[in-house]
Amino acid sequence: MTGIKDAKCVLVIGATAGIGRALALAIHDLDSKPTVIAAGRRQERLDELAAKSDRIKTARVDINATHDKLKQFVDDVVAKYPDVDAVVFSSGIQHIFDFTKPETVDVSKITDEFNTNYVAIVNLILLFLPHFLKLNAEGRPSFIIPITSALAISPKPDVLNYCATKAAVHSFSISLRAQLLHTKVRVVEILPPLVESELHDHQGTTPVLSKFWMPLDEYTKHTIEGLVRGDPEVAVGLSAAVLEKYEKGKREAVEQAYVRETPVFIPS
Ligand SMILES: NC(=O)c1ccc[n+]([C@@H]2O[C@H](COP(=O)([O-])OP(=O)(O)OC[C@H]3O[C@@H](n4cnc5c(N)ncnc54)[C@H](OP(=O)(O)O)[C@@H]3O)[C@@H](O)[C@H]2O)c1
Structure with a gap:
């Protein structure tokens, strides 16, 4: 099965901390020796990663940006690293909101969270696809x-x-994977459970959550195994349990329905 071991050059967006940093280093350590491009906003953390190996390159980016700026970023990456054949989207932010106290909800944070976690990723996928379809x-x-x-x-x-x-x-991701089924462009969704990282630091909830989270090393080991196997969805611990409980058969049903051009029906 085609997996991350078949990638030559892997861009990890959100490689300056937590899951992205750990995956960037673990992918770098694969026997296949890919080049890893670590991306994020914090330059000093990118420099620290680059100092570890000649095969770790860096690209500074804030993905909460306009389509034009993201296009410039993707064009630069593809021009500098024409072998780039994988992108891990680990960048993400999380905010707590209490809608029972509407006056406390900062709408700009809702927009930032949606842009960073969704809109930017869809934009970046769209911008990388011409290159990936050329590789295909x-x-x-x-x-x-x-x-x-x-x-x-x-x-x-x-x-x-x-x-x-x-x-x-x-x-x-489910729909994109179905659209790309007839190509060699693989859509691999990683669904982490609660994992040790910096995601919750600004919320002040890290001390409580750290009692329950999966240690980063343990999480990274299982996730790399799934990526190497070529699993379409890489879910560990609680994520694997919720996927099994609520979504069993969904991905396959969507793909089959798309190929057959019929409505989706998931047998109970
Ligand atoms: N940890 C968990 O429990 C958990 C569970 C489920 C899913 N996840 C998801 O896993 C992914 C990684 O999160 P994490 O837990 O490892 O969090 P983290 O330790 O806070 O790392 C988040 C990364 O995202 C980058 N980032 C944030 N905003 C960015 C922006 N505008 N532009 C570019 N990079 C940006 C940060 O880099 P800079 O600040 O340097 O830009 C950092 O490298 C996220 O998508 C998160 O939602 C985490």
């Missing part, structure tokens, strides 16, 4: 790897907008 025409595989969440399937009400952004990317 040359017989080469490529990988679009969005990171969603167990919360895409089973929402947590205090982070309601975050869950909606992840549900949007989850749905988009």
Whole structure:
């Protein structure tokens, strides 16, 4: 099965912390020795990664940007690294909102969260696809790897907008995979459970959540195994459980219905 071991050059957006940083380093360590391009906003963290290996390159980007700026970023990456054949979308933010106190809800944060977690990712996928379809025409595989969440399937009400952004990317990924079925462009969705990272630091909830989260090393090990196997959905721990409970057969049913041009029907 085609998996991340077949990628030559992997861009990891959101590689300056948490899951993205750990995956960037684990992908770098694969026997296939891919080049890894680490991307994010914090230059000092990109520099720290680049100092680790000649095969780790960096690209500074804020993805909460206009389509034109994202296009410039993608054009630059493809021009500098024409072998780029995989993108991991690990960038993400999360905000707590209390809609029982509407006056406390900052609408600009809702927009930022939706742009960062959904709109920018759809834009970037759209911008990378011409390059990936060109690789496909040359017989080469490529990988679009969005990171969603167990919360895409089973929402947590205090982070309601975050869950909606992840549900949007989850749905988009299922449909995109179906559209690209006849190509070598693989859509691989990573659905983490609660994992050790910096995601919750600004909310002040890290001390509580750290009692329940999966250690980053353990999570990364299982996720890399799924990526190497070529699983279409890489779910570990609680994520695997919610996927099994609420979505069993959904992806396959959507793909079959799309190929047959019939409405989706999931037998109970
Ligand atoms: N940790 C969990 O429990 C958990 C569970 C389910 C899903 N996830 C998802 O996993 C992914 C990784 O999260 P994490 O937990 O590893 O969080 P993290 O430690 O906070 O890392 C988030 C990364 O996103 C980058 N980022 C944020 N906004 C960005 C922007 N506008 N432009 C470019 N990069 C941006 C950050 O880099 P800069 O600040 O340097 O830009 C950082 O590298 C996210 O999509 C998150 O939603 C996490």
